[in-house]
Amino acid sequence: MARPPLLPTDMDASLDQVRHQMVQLLPRLRRFAIALTGSAADGDDLVQDTLERALKNLHAWEPGTRLDSWMFRIAKNRFIDNRRAASRRKTVALDAAEQDAALDGERVLQSQLAFRDTAKALQALPAEQRQAVALVLVDGLSYREAADILEIPIGTLTSRISRAREALMAALED
Amino acid sequence: MDRETLNAFVDGELPPQEMARIAVLLEAQPDMKAYVVKQEKLRAGLKFEEIMRTPPPSRLVEAALSAPVSWRWRAQNILGRNFILRSLVPAGAALAVGLMIGVTGKSGEDLALSHGRMLARGDLAQALNTKLASSGYSGQGPRLGISFRDRAGSDCRTFTAAGQAGLACHRGGDWVVTTLVTQTPESGGTYRMAGSEMPDAVRRAVEASIRGAPYDAIAEAQARANGWAGK
Numbered sequence: 001m002a003r004p005p006l007l008p009t010d011m012d013a014s015l016d017q018v019r020h021q022m023v024q025l026l027p028r029l030r031r032f033a034i035a036l037t038g039s040a041a042d043g044d045d046l047v048q049d050t051l052e053r054a055l056k057n058l059h060a061w062e063p064g065t066r067l068d069s070w071m072f073r074i075a076k077n078r079f080i081d082n083r084r085a086a087s088r089r090k091t092v093a094l095d096a097a098e099q100d101a102a103l104d105g106e107r108v109l110q111s112q113l114a115f116r117d118t119a120k121a122l123q124a125l126p127a128e129q130r131q132a133v134a135l136v137l138v139d140g141l142s143y144r145e146a147a148d149i150l151e152i153p154i155g156t157l158t159s160r161i162s163r164a165r166e167a168l169m170a171a172l173e174d
Numbered sequence: 175m176d177r178e179t180l181n182a183f184v185d186g187e188l189p190p191q192e193m194a195r196i197a198v199l200l201e202a203q204p205d206m207k208a209y210v211v212k213q214e215k216l217r218a219g220l221k222f223e224e225i226m227r228t229p230p231p232s233r234l235v236e237a238a239l240s241a242p243v244s245w246r247w248r249a250q251n252i253l254g255r256n257f258i259l260r261s262l263v264p265a266g267a268a269l270a271v272g273l274m275i276g277v278t279g280k281s282g283e284d285l286a287l288s289h290g291r292m293l294a295r296g297d298l299a300q301a302l303n304t305k306l307a308s309s310g311y312s313g314q315g316p317r318l319g320i321s322f323r324d325r326a327g328s329d330c331r332t333f334t335a336a337g338q339a340g341l342a343c344h345r346g347g348d349w350v351v352t353t354l355v356t357q358t359p360e361s362g363g364t365y366r367m368a369g370s371e372m373p374d375a376v377r378r379a380v381e382a383s384i385r386g387a388p389y390d391a392i393a394e395a396q397a398r399a400n401g402w403a404g405k
Contacts, residue, residue, distance in 0.1 A: 015243060015310070022238040026230035031222045044231055051237040059246035118219055136185060137220045143187050161185070162178045168216055 018058065021067050022051060028139060032072060035134035036079050038123040046082065050075040072139075072149045076131055083127065121171035129164035132157055137164075175199075175206065184213040242308055242391035249320055249388050284316075284335065285351060294342050294349035302331055302342055302349045306398060308391035320388040321397060322380070327405035329397050330383065332376055341379045344402035353379040 029050065034043030054061070054074050061070050122130055128150075135146035136157075147157040175196070182188050183196045200207045284298035294302055301316040311317050316335035324330045330343040330352075340354035355373040389397060 015247075019239050023230075023235055026234055026238065027226045027228075030230055030234070031225045034225060035220075035222065044234060047230075047234055048237050051234065052241045055241045055243045057244055059244050059249075118222075122220075133220070137217050138222060143182075143185065158178060158182070162181050165181055165213060165216065166177075169212060172216065172219075 014063070018061075018067065019055075022054070022071070025068055025071060028068065029071060029075060032134050032139055033075055033079070034119075035122055035138045036075075036127075036130060038119050046075060046079055049078050049082070053078060069145060069149050072135065073151070076149060079131075080127075117172060118168075121168050124171060125164050125167055129160050129167070132160040133164045133168070136161055177209070180206065180210055181213060184210055184217060240310075245320070245388050245390040248307065285354075288348075291348075292351040292354065294351055298333065298335055298342075299349055301335070302333065302344075303402070304398070306391070306394055307331075308394050320380070321394045322384045322388040323386065323405065324383040325385045326383075327385075329402040329404045330380075332380060339373050339376050341376050341383075343383075344404060352383075 026047065029047045030043055033046040033050070034040055037043045037046055050071060054071055057074075061067065122133065125133065131150055132146060135141045135149060136143065141149070143154055143157055143161070147154040150157065152160075179188070179196075183193065186193070188196070200210060284294065284296045286293050286295045293299075298316050301318065305316075305318050307318040307321060316333050319332035319334065321329065321331045324343055326343075328343040328345050330341060331349075332341050333339070338354055338356050340351050342349040342351045344350075353376050355375050
């Protein structure tokens with residue numbers, strides 16, 4: 001005889017939903033992270049770190065609010081933290097498999113000349129301008145959304161975008 | 175017109191009327207127009223379309239689908255968002271002897287009465303022994319909620335199964351069901367329980383008996399590896 005259905009607790013269903021929303025967000029998160037870090041390997045490491053951090057802190061996300069903004073904010077904070085840590089850390093040798101994977105990712109991006117130029121120009125920007133560009137020009141968020149994610153006043157964001165634009169134009173026109 | 179305004183125009187950040195006004199103005203101002211065209215190109219060049227088209231690496235999909243979720247999130251969802259862990263709850267005498275609520279005679283092969291205690295058997299015992307709540311619900315069989323150490327040092331777990339929700343603690347090699355709430359099936363044989371929350375009786379039993387915080391994914395796996403032996 002068939003068992004009666006289980007109690008419909010929504011928890012696993014909603015967790016599943018959140019996880020799948022995160023998968024949907026992966027292309028945007030990768031693009032954001034690669035724009036910030038300047039490399040596919042570092043960008044993907046940042047995305048992985050962001051995913052793990054987000055799930056570990058999922059209780060801090062208010063259901064019904066935007067998951068993308070919340071995750072971009074985590075990525076931004078991880079990026080800042082990692083840069084601080086990286087300046088203190090010694091280089092850790094990657095094993096052969098990791099090296100290959102990293103090189104593959106790199107090769108895909110390096111093969112595109114245009115990407116290389118824009119990525120290089122982006123890397124030349126101060127990190128705070130790069131964050132603003134990655135949200136507004138790369139991801140296409142509004143100034144308001146970007147300012148909220150970066151936790152800065154909108155006027156600050158506007159001027160960072162303007163300064164970044166001048167620098168990017170100058171770099172790419174050469 | 176200053177560049178910040180023109181940039182805002184390129185980014186579509188101006189009020190509709192202002193957008194329209196500048197669009198008209200640009201036609202009469204070749205310099206400004208050239209600047210705007212360049213900025214639009216820059217914006218378009220920063221889209222990294224290739225990344226958007228490339229399927230993400232499987233390790234990232236894997237992380238999104240299976241990286242461990244916070245125990246606080248699990249606790250909030252099972253026990254209700256307002257659930258506050260209290261480390262100091264007066265030990266209730268009722269809990270020491272086990273709280274039994276709404277037990278029906280028709281408990282099936284998953285429960286057995288032995289020496290005045292209700293013990294998990296069959297699929298329920300199997301699930302309590304082997305399943306990890308942190309690895310998600312497979313859609314079949316009893317579903318585990320949270321696991322924790324109780325004040326007597328036993329490992330305890332909440333569960334829902336076939337219209338019943340309860341709390342079981344591992345004592346003397348058996349899962350002793352200390353709290354059980356049975357729902358009456360509605361017409362059509364389906365069970366319904368308000369929202370996603372544990373019945374109050376189960377929640378209260380957890381609150382009254384828990385020592386510290388519920389297990390996170392790692393502690394839950396460790397408790398299983400230890401055979402739910404408790405402290």
